[in-house]
Amino acid sequence: MRSSTFLAAAFACFTTSFAAPTADNHNFVLHEKRDGAPHQWTRRNRAHPDELLPVRIGLVQSNLHKAEEYILDVSDPRSSNFGKHWSAEKVANVFAPAKKTADGVADWLVKSGIDAGRHTYSTGRNWIQFNATVSETEQLFNTEYHYYEHDLSGGYRIACDEYHLPEHVREHVDFAMPTIQLEGMRPIPNLLPKLAAPSPITGLTGLANCSVLTTIECLRALYQFGPGNGSAASNAMGIGEWADFLYLPDLPIFFKNFTTQPIPADTVPEFISIDGGQTANYSYDFAEGSGVESALDFQTAYSIIYPQKLRLYQVGDGVNVDSVGTFNIFLDALDASYCTYLGGDAPYVDPAYPDPNEGGYTGPLQCGGAPVSNVFSFSYNQIEAALPVSYQQRQCHEWMKLGLQGVSVLFASGDSGVANRYNAGYENSCLTSPEVGPYVDINGTRFSPSFPCNCPYITSVGATEFLGGVNGTIAGGEMAVSDPDPTNAKNDYYSGGGFSNVFPLPSYQASAVTHFLTKYPPHYPSHIYNNSGAARAYPDVSALGLKLATVYLNHTYGIGGTSASTPIWGGIVTLLNEARIAKGKGPIGFLNPTLYAHPEAFNDITVGGNPGCGSEGFKAQPGWDPVTGLGTPIYPKLEALFLSLP
Ligand SMILES: *C1O[C@H](CO)[C@@H](O)[C@H](O)[C@H]1NC(C)=O
Ligand SMILES: *[C@@H]1O[C@H](CO)[C@@H](O)[C@H](O)[C@H]1NC(C)=O
Ligand SMILES: *[C@@H]1O[C@H](CO)[C@@H](O)[C@H](O)[C@H]1NC(C)=O
Ligand SMILES: *[C@@H]1O[C@H](CO)[C@@H](O)[C@H](O)[C@H]1NC(C)=O
Ligand SMILES: *[C@@H]1O[C@H](CO)[C@@H](O)[C@H](O)[C@H]1NC(C)=O
Ligand SMILES: *[C@@H]1O[C@H](CO)[C@@H](O)[C@H](O)[C@H]1NC(C)=O
Ligand SMILES: *[C@@H]1O[C@H](CO)[C@@H](O)[C@H](O)[C@H]1NC(C)=O
Ligand SMILES: *[C@@H]1O[C@H](CO)[C@@H](O)[C@H](O)[C@H]1NC(C)=O
Ligand SMILES: *[C@@H]1O[C@H](CO)[C@@H](O)[C@H](O)[C@H]1NC(C)=O
Numbered sequence: 001m002r003s004s005t006f007l008a009a010a011f012a013c014f015t016t017s018f019a020a021p022t023a024d025n026h027n028f029v030l031h032e033k034r035d036g037a038p039h040q041w042t043r044r045n046r047a048h049p050d051e052l053l054p055v056r057i058g059l060v061q062s063n064l065h066k067a068e069e070y071i072l073d074v075s076d077p078r079s080s081n082f083g084k085h086w087s088a089e090k091v092a093n094v095f096a097p098a099k100k101t102a103d104g105v106a107d108w109l110v111k112s113g114i115d116a117g118r119h120t121y122s123t124g125r126n127w128i129q130f131n132a133t134v135s136e137t138e139q140l141f142n143t144e145y146h147y148y149e150h151d152l153s154g155g156y157r158i159a160c161d162e163y164h165l166p167e168h169v170r171e172h173v174d175f176a177m178p179t180i181q182l183e184g185m186r187p188i189p190n191l192l193p194k195l196a197a198p199s200p201i202t203g204l205t206g207l208a209n210c211s212v213l214t215t216i217e218c219l220r221a222l223y224q225f226g227p228g229n230g231s232a233a234s235n236a237m238g239i240g241e242w243a244d245f246l247y248l249p250d251l252p253i254f255f256k257n258f259t260t261q262p263i264p265a266d267t268v269p270e271f272i273s274i275d276g277g278q279t280a281n282y283s284y285d286f287a288e289g290s291g292v293e294s295a296l297d298f299q300t301a302y303s304i305i306y307p308q309k310l311r312l313y314q315v316g317d318g319v320n321v322d323s324v325g326t327f328n329i330f331l332d333a334l335d336a337s338y339c340t341y342l343g344g345d346a347p348y349v350d351p352a353y354p355d356p357n358e359g360g361y362t363g364p365l366q367c368g369g370a371p372v373s374n375v376f377s378f379s380y381n382q383i384e385a386a387l388p389v390s391y392q393q394r395q396c397h398e399w400m401k402l403g404l405q406g407v408s409v410l411f412a413s414g415d416s417g418v419a420n421r422y423n424a425g426y427e428n429s430c431l432t433s434p435e436v437g438p439y440v441d442i443n444g445t446r447f448s449p450s451f452p453c454n455c456p457y458i459t460s461v462g463a464t465e466f467l468g469g470v471n472g473t474i475a476g477g478e479m480a481v482s483d484p485d486p487t488n489a490k491n492d493y494y495s496g497g498g499f500s501n502v503f504p505l506p507s508y509q510a511s512a513v514t515h516f517l518t519k520y521p522p523h524y525p526s527h528i529y530n531n532s533g534a535a536r537a538y539p540d541v542s543a544l545g546l547k548l549a550t551v552y553l554n555h556t557y558g559i560g561g562t563s564a565s566t567p568i569w570g571g572i573v574t575l576l577n578e579a580r581i582a583k584g585k586g587p588i589g590f591l592n593p594t595l596y597a598h599p600e601a602f603n604d605i606t607v608g609g610n611p612g613c614g615s616e617g618f619k620a621q622p623g624w625d626p627v628t629g630l631g632t633p634i635y636p637k638l639e640a641l642f643l644s645l646p
Contacts, residue, residue: 028142029170032390033162034180035439040151041182047145047158049135056129057105058174058394059097067400068506070094071457074404075590076508077597083586083646085406092337095401097126101172108169112140123336123367134158141165141176148182157182175390188421189242189293190379190412190496191561198555203257211465211472213558215258215549216303219568221474222544225575225635227261228305232581236309237301237574238373239269239567240330241294242380247271247279247312248291254299254551259306269298269312274333275366277314296550296559297379297567304571308578311373327382327452331398336368338398372407374577374587377570379412379563381450381496383420385431386440389502396455396503403457403590408573411453412562413462413539413629414496418529419612420448427490430613433527445613447529449498453538456506459591460538461566462495462628463545464605480608480620480627481545483560494610495542496562497618497626499529503536508593512624513537520621528615540592542605542628543568572633576642588642595630599623601638602631 063070073081086094102121105128110116118130134145141163148157163179201213210218220226241247247269255263271279280291294312302310315330332339384392399409414420419428422442430444440448453460463481466472485491505513517533524531545565547558577587588594595601605628610617618626 027167028164029167031141031163031165031170031173032175032180032388034182034388035385041148041157042151044147044149044156047134047147049133049138051134051158052131053134053137053145053158053178054129055132055137055140055176055178056127057176058390059101059105059126059128060172060174061095061126061397062098062101063094064397067397068456071400071403071590072508072593074406075588076593077645083406083589085586085589086404088335088405091401091404095126095397097172102128104172105169108166109140114140123339126337141179143179174394175388181388181391188381189561190381190415190421190563190566191293191296191559195292195552195557199549199558201549202556204260207474210474211468211470212547213549213556214544214547217260218474219304219544222478223568223572223633223635225304225572228308228575228578230578230582231307231309232578234374235574235577235581235587236270236311236371236373237305237375237377237570238272238311238313239297239301239570240313240315240376240378240380241277241297242315247294247298247314248552249279249281250295250551250554251298251302253554254295254303254549257551257556258299258549259303261306263302263306267302267306269302269310272311272313272333272370274313274315274370275329276316278316279312279314292550292552292557292559293379293563295552296548296561296564297377299550300548300564301377301567301571301574304568305574305578308574311371313370327378327380328395328398331395333366333368333370334372335398335401339367372402372405374406375408375410375570375573376402377410377567379561379566381412381414381421381453383429383440384449384451384454384500384502387451392451392455392502395452396457399452399455400457400590406587406589408459408570408577408588408591409457410459410461410566410570410573412496412566413453413460413542414450415463415493415561415563416448416496417492417494417610417612418447418496418498418615418617420450420496428492428612445615446527447498447524447613447615447617449500449502449538450496451502453496454500454503454536456503456509456536456592457590459540459569459595460629461562461569462497462539462542462610463560463562463565464495464542464608464628464632465544465546465560467607478544478603478605478632480542480605480610481560482608483546492611493560494612494617495539495545495608495627497537497539497610497629499531499535499537499626501530501535505534505536506592508596509537509540509624512596512599512630515623516621516625519623520619520625522618524615528613537624537626539626539629541569541595541602541630541633543572543632569633572635572638575635576638579639580642583643585643585646594641594645596624598637598641599630601634601641603634604631 431446464478483493543565
């Protein structure tokens with residue numbers, strides 16, 4: 001089993017060569033503590049004092065308190081600097097940790113017995129790193145390390161339950177690793193893993209059968225957009241896929257049967273392999289349906305944006321291995337300044353490269369070098385409650401930096417209503433109450449928000465279906481998606497949405513969210529969801545997410561999921577960018593401030609809800625709601641709006 005290899009390779013490097021530290025341990029203050037007992041991990045013995053840990057300390061970046069001000073300056077339609085995006089250099093300089101921050105942490109380390117010769121800095125100077133023994137690290141952080149065993153895989157991690165820093169050091173440190181991080185969770189795709197029977201419709205049939213199989217003709221009629229009519233070299237859309245959800249060679253068959261314009265059979269997305277990302281062919285064993293996500297994403301987006309350029313960012317590691325790249329691994333490949341020295345950003349959350357596991361990626365972590373696209377569409381999620389708050393905040397700021405540079409980032413809002421999708425088996429799970437700790441529990445009753453669509457700098461996309469289900473028509477409009485599984489409620493599919501327990505309410509959505517909470521107050525108490533009225537709420541927008549025409553292994557299926565809605569939105573934003581570029585303007589970048597200022601550019605969805613966690617969830621209502629957001633796109637209104645902006 002891979003876990004034993006991991007234990008041997010990662011933790012067998014003992015040393016006794018370091019001098020015992022003389023800890024500068026006055027005035028230790030708690031810095032981070034895990035909420036509740038870890039989910040699916042069992043604490044075992046104390047860690048061996050001589051075992052070597054790759055310690056990383058995330059330095060507090062400068063000017064992050066101004067993040068919202070900076071991004072609104074370039075993305076609020078009322079700002080005179082709308083569209084004046086920042087260069088990558090300006091972003092790196094403005095947020096680089098101050099010299100006094102790096103010096104303050106380095107001084108403390110030296111006083112604690114970690115000599116300056118042992119420290120190195122990451123490329124962006126935002127991480128300080130060194131190797132230290134468990135015993136040195138325990139003194140440094142005034143804590144105790146234990147081995148933790150993963151209940152399902154048998155894999156091990158070394159972690160503590162809480163750690164401390166001297167008061168004068170805390171202000172300089174975001175977080176330190178390895179400390180409380182345990183999850184190492186792979187991103188979960190947002191569609192139902194089980195395939196229904198192939199569709200009886202295998203090609204374009206006009207608008208008569210849209211609620212049976214939704215084709216590009218249906219999407220164009222519903223959202224009122226035309227075929228892509230330009231391909232500016234500066235305009236590309238990117239889609240991220242994670243192992244082992246590989247891209248399949250079904251595009252030519254899809255193009256032949258399901259597009260209105262002739263598309264050459266050799267048209268493929270530009271392939272960008274990150275840390276061992278691979279493609280597949282028909283001889284690959286897709287027994288678990290793991291290629292459907294990619295087939296849906298690429299076919300949906302390409303039929304909208306062709307002839308514009310589409311890029312596939314396939315994030316490794318190997319296929320069928322435990323450790324797969326996370327969202328941070330993708331971000332590392334885009335931005336060298338976000339990287340750390342040894343691969344991964346949070347050991348035991350993100351994988352380390354080279355991966356010592358059998359079948360793992362043996363190259364070094366990719367730091368920078370991957371091209372940045374104007375639009376990124378991601379159909380994957382993780383569980384907010386299963387990741388450290390500091391880890392989410394740091395990554396959220398990285399998405400914000402992309403927005404500052406003119407990039408639109410869209411994430412699916414999840415397929416489990418107010419619940420979330422569990423790591424193993426993709427079953428829905430919820431959280432325990434705050435008294436026990438907001439932890440992932442298959443039987444929990446507290447709503448479980450998703451990451452990173454809880455991040456206020458992401459555009460989160462929920463799902464709809466035709467009003468009237470299979471009897472629906474283009475003219476009849478849409479409702480929140482409703483796809484209960486009569487055999488197992490844990491496979492029910494509803495649009496993900498709710499209120500973060502981590503991120504506060506951003507100003508751009510404050511009046512929309514307050515309107516919902518005061519006009520249609522959900523009848524749940526604070527131990528069911530964050531009803532403070534001060535929390536980031538999602539999704540922001542929505543689009544059709546049921547029965548999208550998808551060719552998979554040479555058969556046509558109608559596939560559902562916010563995984564379908566997100567590339568639809570990504571494609572539409574790419575068309576909007578193309579229209580702006582044709583008029584000599586730049587790409588839109590961060591979308592939300594303009595979208596919330598113009599609810600008239602949406603079909604408001606007012607029917608349906610997003611049940612989960614043994615409740616009815618929230619209800620779609622007039623105006624923004626935590627099921628379908630502002631609603632679905634009205635392309636001509638969005639185009640006129642974005643062409644009216646500088
Ligand atoms: C293509 O061209 C026209 C400009 O002539 C534009 O307004 C239109 O909306 C374009 N794009 C799409 C997707 O229809
Ligand atoms: C930590 O040790 C590993 C090998 O054990 C080495 O590759 C790495 O460079 C060391 N890192 C630092 C910061 O000294
Ligand atoms: C594509 O269309 C042809 C008929 O034109 C049909 O025989 C074939 O099954 C279709 N392929 C898929 C994947 O639906
Ligand atoms: C598609 O629409 C046509 C025209 O209304 C209808 O005759 C046909 O039965 C529909 N096919 C399916 C599979 O619903
Ligand atoms: C198909 O993929 C397998 C690995 O899954 C690889 O060994 C083989 O060379 C590939 N075939 C082609 C034609 O690319
Ligand atoms: C959830 O509840 C079921 C039925 O009561 C029980 O069998 C199962 O052990 C519980 N699971 C957890 C993780 O508590
Ligand atoms: C669709 O229409 C048929 C016939 O009127 C009806 O029996 C069925 O319940 C309808 N289905 C839905 C989902 O409304
Ligand atoms: C609810 O959100 C607010 C704003 O982010 C936060 O201060 C509060 O701690 C959250 N409540 C819970 C129970 O997580
Ligand atoms: C896909 O199916 C068609 C017939 O429906 C067949 O002609 C073609 O060879 C198949 N392609 C592959 C790659 O299996």
